[in-house]
Amino acid sequence: MVDFHDFSAAVLARSRDHDSRVEAHESRYRNLEPASARLLADLVCGLRAENVLEVGTSNGYSTMWIAQALPPGGRILTIDNHPGRAAEAAGHFAEVGLEAQIEQRVGDAGEELAAIHGSFDLIFLDSDRTAYLDYLPQILRLLDGLLVVDNVISHEHETADFAAALRETPGFAVLMLAVGKGLLLAQRSAEY
Numbered sequence: 303m304v305d306f307h308d309f310s311a312a313v314l315a316r317s318r319d320h321d322s323r324v325e326a327h328e329s330r331y332r333n334l335e336p337a338s339a340r341l342l343a344d345l346v347c348g349l350r351a352e353n354v355l356e357v358g359t360s361n362g363y364s365t366m367w368i369a370q371a372l373p374p375g376g377r378i379l380t381i382d383n384h385p386g387r388a389a390e391a392a393g394h395f396a397e398v399g400l401e402a403q404i405e406q407r408v409g410d411a412g413e414e415l416a417a418i419h420g421s422f423d424l425i426f427l428d429s430d431r432t433a434y435l436d437y438l439p440q441i442l443r444l445l446d447g448l449l450v451v452d453n454v455i456s457h458e459h460e461t462a463d464f465a466a467a468l469r470e471t472p473g474f475a476v477l478m479l480a481v482g483k484g485l486l487l488a489q490r491s492a493e494y
């Protein structure tokens with residue numbers, strides 16, 4: 303049986319080696335920082351989140367961390383518009399034995415979000431930051447719990463408008479954590 307921690311560490315090491323040799327932003331894997339992945343998994347576990355939605359699968363590093371923290375029967379739906387990376391992610395999920403908990407959608411996040419029904423205990427955004435504001439109506443429709451957004455410190459200029467819009471949305475408590483590249487946590491209260 304594959305050890306999850308060894309496997310995810312090997313995936314991250316390969317990604318970082320690849321990313322260090324590749325210039326083009328869109329050709330890099332850009333995996334979540336390990337400290338952020340652990341915190342995300344702790345949140346999923348602590349909140350007993352059963353239904354998680356992720357925007358930005360890449361090669362599946364963050365997806366695996368979330369999936370291994372789900373309770374029995376829990377599910378994560380993850381979206382990416384890059385078919386090659388989605389296929390790599392699918393290979394990783396099968397190799398580490400997490401494929402039963404993970405559903406992948408390959409397509410533009412804006413279109414995919416509009417087509418999704420139901421509600422999610424936790425939504426994780428790690429994709430094209432300039433589009434987050436456009437996604438907000440769909441996120442408000444789908445979220446019934448905690449929204450987590452990466453890169454709010456490293457790319458504050460790209461995420462500030464989205465963070466401000468969340469702060470102005472009734473029913474949200476928003477905070478930022480200096481973990482990894484900066485995580486925004488926005489908890490939706492039960493009374494929204």
Ligand SMILES: C[S@@+](CC[C@H](N)C(=O)[O-])C[C@H]1O[C@@H](n2cnc3c(N)ncnc32)[C@H](O)[C@@H]1O
Pocket residue numbers: 331332333334357358359360361362363364365381382383384387409410411412428429430433
């Ligand atoms: C930072 S990477 C995600 C990293 C991943 N969460 C991890 O930690 O392993 C961002 C991903 O978003 C995807 N992406 C960018 N724009 C997108 C869009 N409009 N729709 C869907 N996916 C998109 C990219 O293909 C890329 O794989």
